[in-house]
Amino acid sequence: MRRIRDSQPDRPVSLPAVGTLVNEPAFAELVREHGRARVVEAIRAQIAAERDDGADGSARYAAVAARLQAGVTPKLRRVINASGVVLHTNLGRAPLSKSAIDALSVAAGYSNLELDLETGKRGERSSLAAGLLTALFGCEAASVVNNNAAAVLLALTALCKGKEVIVSRGQLVEIGGAFRMPDVMRLSGARMVEVGTTNRTRAADYEDAITSRTAALLRVHTSNFRVTGFTESATLGQLAEVAKRHGVLLIDDLGSGATEAIGDEPTVAESLQHCDVVTFSGDKLLGGPQAGIVLGHSEAITKMSRHPLARAVRVDKLTLAALEATLSQRLTGHADDIPIERMLHAPVEDVRRRAAMWSVKLAERGVETRLVESSSAVGGGSLPEHALPTVLLAVIGPASRLVAALRRGAPPVIARVENDQCCVDPRTVLKGEDETLIDVVEVAAASIRR
Numbered sequence: 032m033r034r035i036r037d038s039q040p041d042r043p044v045s046l047p048a049v050g051t052l053v054n055e056p057a058f059a060e061l062v063r064e065h066g067r068a069r070v071v072e073a074i075r076a077q078i079a080a081e082r083d084d085g086a087d088g089s090a091r092y093a094a095v096a097a098r099l100q101a102g103v104t105p106k107l108r109r110v111i112n113a114s115g116v117v118l119h120t121n122l123g124r125a126p127l128s129k130s131a132i133d134a135l136s137v138a139a140g141y142s143n144l145e146l147d148l149e150t151g152k153r154g155e156r157s158s159l160a161a162g163l164l165t166a167l168f169g170c171e172a173a174s175v176v177n178n179n180a181a182a183v184l185l186a187l188t189a190l191c192k193g194k195e196v197i198v199s200r201g202q203l204v205e206i207g208g209a210f211r212m213p214d215v216m217r218l219s220g221a222r223m224v225e226v227g228t229t230n231r232t233r234a235a236d237y238e239d240a241i242t243s244r245t246a247a248l249l250r251v252h253t254s255n256f257r258v259t260g261f262t263e264s265a266t267l268g269q270l271a272e273v274a275k276r277h278g279v280l281l282i283d284d285l286g287s288g289a290t291e292a293i294g295d296e297p298t299v300a301e302s303l304q305h306c307d308v309v310t311f312s313g314d315k316l317l318g319g320p321q322a323g324i325v326l327g328h329s330e331a332i333t334k335m336s337r338h339p340l341a342r343a344v345r346v347d348k349l350t351l352a353a354l355e356a357t358l359s360q361r362l363t364g365h366a367d368d369i370p371i372e373r374m375l376h377a378p379v380e381d382v383r384r385r386a387a388m389w390s391v392k393l394a395e396r397g398v399e400t401r402l403v404e405s406s407s408a409v410g411g412g413s414l415p416e417h418a419l420p421t422v423l424l425a426v427i428g429p430a431s432r433l434v435a436a437l438r439r440g441a442p443p444v445i446a447r448v449e450n451d452q453c454c455v456d457p458r459t460v461l462k463g464e465d466e467t468l469i470d471v472v473e474v475a476a477a478s479i480r481r
């Protein structure tokens with residue numbers, strides 16, 4: 032129990048008992064709405080706060096109501112990503128396209144999720160996106176799970192459990208949020224056989240490690256870091272030769288799933304050319320919802336789909352709907368309608384024009400800014416060294432206070448500090464968000480001046 036500190040005897044000590052307060056008529060409505068127990072808890076917290084700041088309790092009712100309201104308001108809010116990081120992990124990676132968002136409402140009601148409308152028989156949910164995936168990537172078979180971590184775990188469990196999997200020491204990666212390859216391997220029941228060194232692993236290292244217990248060679252894309260200098264790694268083509276010679280699988284955890292060449296990122300097409308199973312995320316470079324995409328040879332994919340773990344990591348219907356819409360856009364030549372495609376490909380001159388337009392509008396509202404040449408990042412653990420040239424708008428003023436004020440805006444604007452300046456990057460701001468962003472910047476700048 033907290034006590035009133037007697038070191039400050041001049042403070043009001045006439046704090047009423049919570050049990051008495053909650054019975055006051057003023058609180059009756061809140062009790063009806065939120066239940067007695069929660070109101071008691073909120074009153075207790077409010078009185079403790081009043082005690083700490085020496086408040087007199089005159090605003091107590093409103094404060095308690097606000098506390099209760101805050102407790103029932105969903106925490107997830109739309110934010111404007113002005114950080115310049117396209118696939119911002121903290122901001123939900125890829126924003127969905129308009130048609131993917133529309134598709135969510137189809138799946139939200141009843142749908143033919145697992146019903147074949149032709150035959151009236153039970154259908155397979157993962158077959159929904161499979162046709163689009165095989166068409167888009169030109170592979171034999173496809174399936175979709177919850178995320179790429181699940182895809183890797185399922186591949187190793189269904190195809191390699193109790194057997195050995197050979198992986199380079201240079202590829203024992205950790206992806207944000209505790210996805211560590213050795214841990215995933217252990218969890219799958221496959222035995223990890225490490226070969227090579229941190230900086231150099233050759234095809235012969237894999238071949239020398241193959242035994243009768245080997246199920247697969249695993250390539251893990253070192254998506255979120257680069258080793259430079261004295262390095263060597265086996266190409267997928269070389270690994271495929273080794274795998275074929277010994278009758279073992281070649282599995283590729285591709286990570287980002289680039290559909291076309293960007294920076295030094297390996298592409299899905301190249302990977303499919305050589306591997307039996309390829310996995311990557313739906314919400315990185317594909318620009319769709321969180322999902323784990325699995326592509327490859329029918330036999331392996333079928334084995335994965337039939338494994339009991341597949342049910343535990345299955346994809347949900349909202350995701351499938353958004354993924355189908357995204358894939359369909361890519362198949363029909365409308366990839367430009369996928370937000371991250373626009374962001375990744377926007378010419379720097381377009382970004383500059385947008386920054387300049389914001390600058391003019393803000394000047395009209397008395398907010399001083401300047402344009403700064405800089406670069407945006409792909410993010411999401413993809414292409415760590417691939418910088419996209421950009422033009423930032425720096426808001427003149429105390430940087431960290433401005434960034435915090437923008438973050439508390441309505442909606443929150445996520446800016447970044449660069450060279451001690453609060454900067455917003457037009458590259459990652461969605462189409463149609465310009466006016467809102469300008470309003471939030473204006474309010475934030477005014478709040479600092481006060």
Ligand SMILES: *Cc1c(COP(=O)(O)O)cnc(C)c1O
Nearest residue numbers: 178179180206252254286287312
């Ligand atoms: C991002 C990534 C993962 C994890 O994918 P999620 O979709 O976040 O589960 C696994 N492996 C690699 C190489 C990655 O880049």
